[in-house]
Amino acid sequence: MAWQWFHRLGSPRWFYEKSNRWLTWLIPLTLVLLATGFIWGLAFAPIDAKQGNSYRIIFIHMPAAVVALAGYYVMAIAGGIGLIWRMKLPLMMMKSAAPVGAVLTALTLITGSLWGHPTWGTFWEWDARNIFMLILLFLYLGIVLLGSVYPSRDAADKACALLALVGTVNVPIIYKSVDWWYSLHQPASIKFTGESSIYSSMLYPLLISVLGYYCLFSLALILYTRHEILVREARTKWVKDLLPLHSKGGRSASL
Amino acid sequence: MADARVVSIWRGSKAIFWRDMRLIWRHRSDIVNPVVFYLIGITMLPLGIDASRQLLAAIAPGMLWIMAMLATLLSLDALFRSDFEDGSLIQFQLSDQPLYLTVLGKVFAYWLSTGLPLTLIAPILGLMLSLPADGYWALVFTLIPGTAVLALVGALGAALTVCLRSGGLVMTLIIMPLYLPVLIIGSSAVSNAVAGFGYQRELALLGAGLALALIIMPPAIAGALKISSNQ
Numbered sequence: 500m501a502w503q504w505f506h507r508l509g510s511p512r513w514f515y516e517k518s519n520r521w522l523t524w525l526i527p528l529t530l531v532l533l534a535t536g537f538i539w540g541l542a543f544a545p546i547d548a549k550q551g552n553s554y555r556i557i558f559i560h561m562p563a564a565v566v567a568l569a570g571y572y573v574m575a576i577a578g579g580i581g582l583i584w585r586m587k588l589p590l591m592m593m594k595s596a597a598p599v600g601a602v603l604t605a606l607t608l609i610t611g612s613l614w615g616h617p618t619w620g621t622f623w624e625w626d627a628r629n630i631f632m633l634i635l636l637f638l639y640l641g642i643v644l645l646g647s648v649y650p651s652r653d654a655a656d657k658a659c660a661l662l663a664l665v666g667t668v669n670v671p672i673i674y675k676s677v678d679w680w681y682s683l684h685q686p687a688s689i690k691f692t693g694e695s696s697i698y699s700s701m702l703y704p705l706l707i708s709v710l711g712y713y714c715l716f717s718l719a720l721i722l723y724t725r726h727e728i729l730v731r732e733a734r735t736k737w738v739k740d741l742l743p744l745h746s747k748g749g750r751s752a753s754l
Numbered sequence: 755m756a757d758a759r760v761v762s763i764w765r766g767s768k769a770i771f772w773r774d775m776r777l778i779w780r781h782r783s784d785i786v787n788p789v790v791f792y793l794i795g796i797t798m799l800p801l802g803i804d805a806s807r808q809l810l811a812a813i814a815p816g817m818l819w820i821m822a823m824l825a826t827l828l829s830l831d832a833l834f835r836s837d838f839e840d841g842s843l844i845q846f847q848l849s850d851q852p853l854y855l856t857v858l859g860k861v862f863a864y865w866l867s868t869g870l871p872l873t874l875i876a877p878i879l880g881l882m883l884s885l886p887a888d889g890y891w892a893l894v895f896t897l898i899p900g901t902a903v904l905a906l907v908g909a910l911g912a913a914l915t916v917c918l919r920s921g922g923l924v925m926t927l928i929i930m931p932l933y934l935p936v937l938i939i940g941s942s943a944v945s946n947a948v949a950g951f952g953y954q955r956e957l958a959l960l961g962a963g964l965a966l967a968l969i970i971m972p973p974a975i976a977g978a979l980k981i982s983s984n985q
Binding site (some may be wrong): 516582593634637638640641642644645648649650657658662664665668669672673675676677679680738 | 835850894907910914915917918920924927928930932934935942964966970971974977978981982983
C-alpha cells in the first residue's frame with residue numbers, strides 16, 4: 500500500500516513513538532550544525548570590507564528570516580492536510596508551528612534592528628523586507644490569537660488552518676506589494692550586500708547556519724507537537740501507560 | 755419527483771440578496787454608521803496633525819484609504835452576527851443552495867450598503883483634505899474594486915469570529931495584515947494620479963485582486979461559517 504505512510508501520519512501515537520527515535524539524532528545534528536555555523540561565522544569568517552565585524556550578525560539573522568518564511572508554509576500545508584483529510588496530527592503540527600514561526604520572525608526583526616543600528620544608523624527603517632517581516636509576525640500572531648480565543652479545540656484548529664491557507668495566498672501578494680511600494684517611494688538609498696556577491700568563505704558558514712536553523716525549526720516543531728499530543732490524548736490508554744504517574748493524579752495529566 | 759421544489763441556484767442567491775437588502779433597509783443606521791465614522795475619522799486628522807493645506811494634500815490619498823479600510827472593518831463585524839444569533843446561519847447550511855452562493859449574495863448586499871456609500875462620500879472628504887483635482891476620479895475608481903476586495907476578505911474574519919463574544923477586536927487583528935496589498939495599491943494609485951501619472955496599472959491590479967478574491971473567498975467564508983456555527 501503506497502499510501503500507508505500517509506495514513507499513518509494521522510495517528511498521533513505513531514508519531515509520538517517514531518519521533519522518539521528521530522529526536523535521538525535530530526538533537527545532536529541541530530547542535531552540531533548550529534555550533535559549526537555560528538563559530539565559523541562569528542569567529543573565523545573574514546571581516547567584511549565595508550561593515551567590519553558588525554556584518555557577522557547575518558549568520559543569526561538571515562537563516563532565521565528564511566526559516567520563518569518557510570515555517571508559514573509548513574504551517575499552512577499542515578493545516579490544509581488536516582482540513583482536507585480530517586487528520587488530527589497535522590492540525591496539531593499546525594498549531595505548534597505558529598508560535599515557533601512567530602519567535603523566529605521576532606528574532607529576525609530583533610537581530611535585524613541590532614544590525615541596522617551600526618550600519619544604517621537606525622534601528623528601524625521602512626524598508627520593504629523590514630515591513631514584510633513585521634507583517635509576517637502579525638500573520639503568525641493572528642493565528643496564535645485565533646487559536647487561543649475559540650472555546651472548542653476542534654473549531655480552533657480548523658479556523659486557524661483556514662486562516663493560514665488564505666494567508667498563504669496572500670503572503671506572496673503582500674511580499675510583491677511591499678516590494679513595489681518600496682520601489683515607488685524610495686529610490687535605492689541603502690545598498691544591501693547582494694547575496695551573489697558574497698564570498699564563499701562567508702557563504703559556507705551561512706549555508707550551514709541555514710541548515711542548522713531548519714533542523715532547529717523541525718526540532719521545536721516536533722517537541723511542541725509531542726507536547727500537544729500528550730495534552731490532547733491524555734485520556735487514552737497509551738498515554739496513561741506512558742505516563743503512569745501523571746494519569747494517577749487525574750488533572751495533572753493535562754501537563 | 756421533487757421538481758416543484760427545486761429552486762435554481764441563481765434564484766436562491768437573488769432571494770438572499772433581496773432579503774439582506776430589505777434587512778439593511780429596515781436598519782438604515784447600519785448604512786449611515788460607517789459613513790459617519792469615515793467622516794469623523796477624516797475630521798480628526800487636521801485637528802490632530804496639522805491643518806495646513808500642503809500637508810493635508812500630501813497625506814490625503816493614504817488617509818482616505820486607511821479610514822475607508824477602518825470603516826469597512828468596523829461595519830463587517832455585524833455581517834453574520836444577526837444570522838448567527840437567530841439561527842438563520844444553520845438554515846442556510848441546511849438549504850439546497852450551496853453556502854458559498856448564499857455568502858456571495860450576502861457580501862454583495864453588504865458591499866452595496868457599505869462599500870458603495872463609502873466610495874461615494876470619499877470625494878467630499880477628499881475636498882475637506884484638499885486633495886488635488888487630479889486625484890478624485892482615481893479615488894472613486896480604485897475604491898470601487900478596493901472596497902469589494904476589503905469586504906470579501908474581511909467577511910472571512912467576520913465568519914471566523916461570529917461565535918466569539920469579543921469577536922470584533924479579534925477580527926480586526928487577524929484581517930488587517932491581509933488588507934495591506936489593497937491599501938498599498940489603492941493609495942499609490944491616488945498618489946500617482948495626483949502626481950500626474952496614469953493609474954491604469956493599479957486599477958488592473960485591484961481588478962485582478964477582486965477576481966482572485968471572488969474565486970477563493972466565498973468557499974473559504976462558507977467553510978469558516980460551518981466551523982464557527984457547528985461547535
